[in-house]
Amino acid sequence: MSVRLSDGLLKSVEKPSRYTGNEWNSVIKDPRNVNIRFAFCFPDTYEIGMSHLGMKILYHLLNEREDCYCERVFAPWTDMEAKMRENGIPLYSLETKDEIKNFDFAGFTLQYEMSFSNILNMLDLAGIPITADNRKDNDPFVCAGGPCAYNPEPLADIIDFFMMGEGEEIINEVMDAYAGWKGTGRSRTDFLEDIAGIEGIYVPSFYEFEYKENGTIKSFNPLKPQYPVKIRKRIIHDMDKVFYPDKIVVPYTDIVHDRIMLEVFRGCIRGCRFCQAGFIYRPVREKSHERLMELAKKLEESTGYEEISLTSLSTSDYSELEELTTELIDEMDERKVGLSLPSLRLDSFSMDLMEKAQKVRKSGLTFAPEAGTQRLRDVINKGVTEEDLLSAVSLAFNGGWHGVKLYFMLGLPTETFEDVEGIADLAYKVVNAYKRVPMEKKGKGLNVTVSTSTFVPKAFTPFQWEAQESREGVSEKQRFLKGRIRSKQVTYNYHENKLSFLEAVFARGDRRICKVLIKAWELGCRFDGWGEYFKYDIWMQAFSECGVDPYFYAVRKREYDEILPWDHIDVGVTKKFLINESKRAHDGKITPNCRKNCGGCGAAVFESGICGGDSLG
The missing domain is CATH 3.40.50.280 (Cobalamin-binding domain)
Incomplete structure (x- = not known):
């Protein structure tokens, strides 16, 4: 009906x-x-x-x-x-x-x-x-x-x-x-x-x-x-042969990503220890640039979109990026179709890439150092340095860009107030990099935006055993950082961390959480990810009425031998590898990306050509 x-x-x-x-x-x-x-x-x-x-x-x-x-x-x-x-x-x-x-x-x-x-x-x-x-x-x-x-x-x-x-x-x-x-x-x-x-x-x-x-x-x-x-889990082995639509629905209203999306590869070579996607989508499997060009032409003809976005977890790690971007620009320039390159990393940023991606718009760039000190970036295996950031923003400022957004996390494992203060220090160093650019090259009106989110431990990451920092502890760090940022050229944004607390409960919850979810919905909870509708007190009421302790799931550190609610799911990355990565994190040891040295994560079981080689053990 x-x-x-x-x-x-x-x-x-x-x-x-x-x-x-x-x-x-x-x-x-x-x-x-x-x-x-x-x-x-x-x-x-x-x-x-x-x-x-x-x-x-x-x-x-x-x-x-x-x-x-x-x-x-x-x-x-x-x-x-x-x-x-x-x-x-x-x-x-x-x-x-x-x-x-x-x-x-x-x-x-x-x-x-x-x-x-x-x-x-x-x-x-x-x-x-x-x-x-x-x-x-x-x-x-x-x-x-x-x-x-x-x-x-x-x-x-x-x-x-x-x-x-x-x-x-x-x-x-x-x-x-x-x-x-x-x-x-x-x-x-x-x-x-x-x-x-x-x-x-x-x-x-x-x-x-x-x-x-x-x-x-x-x-x-x-x-x-x-x-x-x-x-x-199931994975697709051959990305060139897998189904991909050559036409997509074109909405009549604005949506978040209103453009052609070309998926260049799946998986990630990096291994940031907080990032669930970087582990559950392993191994890396790429599409050839020839296949991507074929799809780009068909999608442009069938949709009329004026922008193409290359999508992946880390687009600059695509091995044929130079060939693809060059051919796309040659092909799409005359059609007045622009190119968007999200997910670029600091250590692979170049002016050539940005000129390809943003020939006209030079308002702002986004980078994610994630942590304020090199010690903590090594703990999370981010694989970028302060020099990478300053080099990237200097290139951008010399090319006329004048806005930079910097994303960080608070509450990461082993984080100290010195690490938090490092966020403010980095922001000021970015401001100084702008000041050193000759007047004739720099864009007018520098704005550095620092945003912090609260770390949420996720399943199938080396941090799945870690406790989430208490809401009080994160709030104290937010106030501390706010007090350290006094420049008019630096804006600090952060969110109240009650939502991150609840996210941590569900990210590592078991079946006993189901009845809480049902009770919270019965009490009126919906659209919890939207700030104006998130009802923290109602959620706490639901936990109380169901006799479930949310702190048991969010702020409790697990032992390596504990049976986890998701242990019956096999994503290809072994528990042994995740434990090893957890220990390396606490030792401050970097694990190289997969193209430099195979870490022996277990994803080679899927017979991907990129996996293999010497293991770190």
């Missing part, structure tokens, strides 16, 4: 274009001619979801199948939600406006822990039972993937099954299995058992945890011997 949206209702909400669909390149099919309907659900606003590359890829991938129709669903903003509940309008898809509860699958991408309450809200709006054990045979299967799925336990009671790793192959295998199951009269459990044997599929209801008296995990056990004890 299709939802009817009146003009009056749409005119009464902010940004009605979020809810209307029918954009350029959106896929239109007759639902009567397909066997599988898949609702791709993004648990945040349209502008954020439509900027997500994974959605663009999987949306068009599924719609390549004749038997499947993938439609998009986003979290309605609070004004639209109120109108929907007031008028009895259920959650619907953009393509057909059909109710989500009538689909075969509701698939969520998990990009950020603080969007979890939106998942519950969207299920409730759709009329789909919140917990998996309450769903009946005619309810959609609720599945999930994405980086936050690598610790699936905080959503274990809610999600029917998780898809671990990169989705291009595994999602088709699940659809094939569903096509064989649908219409047979077999139970939901039968289907879940069918797919549990697919590499990368995790069905939480097929497993149980036991806990010790001190609250730590005693054991993790499959309920039947045929269920895998370890769930290994």
Whole structure:
């Protein structure tokens, strides 16, 4: 049944274009001619979801199948939600406006822990039972993937099954299995058992945890011997052959990343010890610049976009960057299409790259030293020096740039007030670098913006065992740094750290967190990642009512032999390697990037050509 949206209702909400669909390149099919309907659900606003590359890829991938129709669903903003509940309008898809509860699958991408309450809200709006054990045979299967799925336990009671790793192959295998199951009269459990044997599929209801008296995990056990004890992530081996859309949906409203996105490679060679993405996406696999040029031409023709962004975790580490950027500029200049190069590192910054990326705009550049002293940068294995930063900003200032944003973290393991003071010192050294530039070369009106976030320990990183610094401790450091920055040319921004505390709880939570999430949603929590809607006191009330201690998850240091909630997930990076990296961090030892020396992380099990060589041991 299709939802009817009146003009009056749409005119009464902010940004009605979020809810209307029918954009350029959106896929239109007759639902009567397909066997599988898949609702791709993004648990945040349209502008954020439509900027997500994974959605663009999987949306068009599924719609390549004749038997499947993938439609998009986003979290309605609070004004639209109120109108929907007031008028009895259920959650619907953009393509057909059909109710989500009538689909075969509701698939969520998990990009950020603080969007979890939106998942519950969207299920409730759709009329789909919140917990998996309450769903009946005619309810959609609720599945999930994405980086936050690598610790699936905080959503274990809610999600029917998780898809671990990169989705291009595994999602088709699940659809094939569903096509064989649908219409047979077999139970939901039968289907879940069918797919549990697919590499990368995790069905939480097929497993149980036991806990010790001190609250730590005693054991993790499959309920039947045929269920895998370890769930290994899926990766794509050949990036040139993997599906990538040659046309994408073009929104009618502004979104966060409103441009062509060319994915140059997956994985990262660097190994920053705080960075979850740098470990869970290993090993590095590149696309050839020939394939990227082919895609760039097709996407420009099919979308009309005037900007192409090269995307990866560290674009300047792409081995064919010079060839690709040169050819792109030669090809796209006459079409008036610009080039954007995000994710550039300080130690590979060059004026040539920046001139290619920003021929006109010279307002600001962004760098992420992450820590204020070399000692702490070595602890986190950042691999850049103060000289790298000053060299990069000097090049930029001599080229006419006059704005620099510097990103740091507070609360990193072993951090001292001397490290915090180092942040202010670096900012002043950047100001001095600007002053040394000849007047005829420098841009007018220097502005150095220093931003700090609070460190959150994440699963599958060398810091997964570390305690998060207390909120009081981080607040003291924020005040200290603010007092050290007195220049009118330096602006200091920071966020209240209550949200980071809750993020740490969910990043390392177990199944006992599920009931807290449900209670918090029942008490009104949603859009927690948006400051104006984050209700810290309500969350603390939910923890209290559920008898769960959030500090147990956030600020407690783990021992290396403790069973962690995500130990049954295999991302290819071994626990032995992560422990070794944790010890090297506390010794202040740098681990070279993968191209210089293989660290023996374990990702070579995926047979990537970049892995191998001498191991550090």
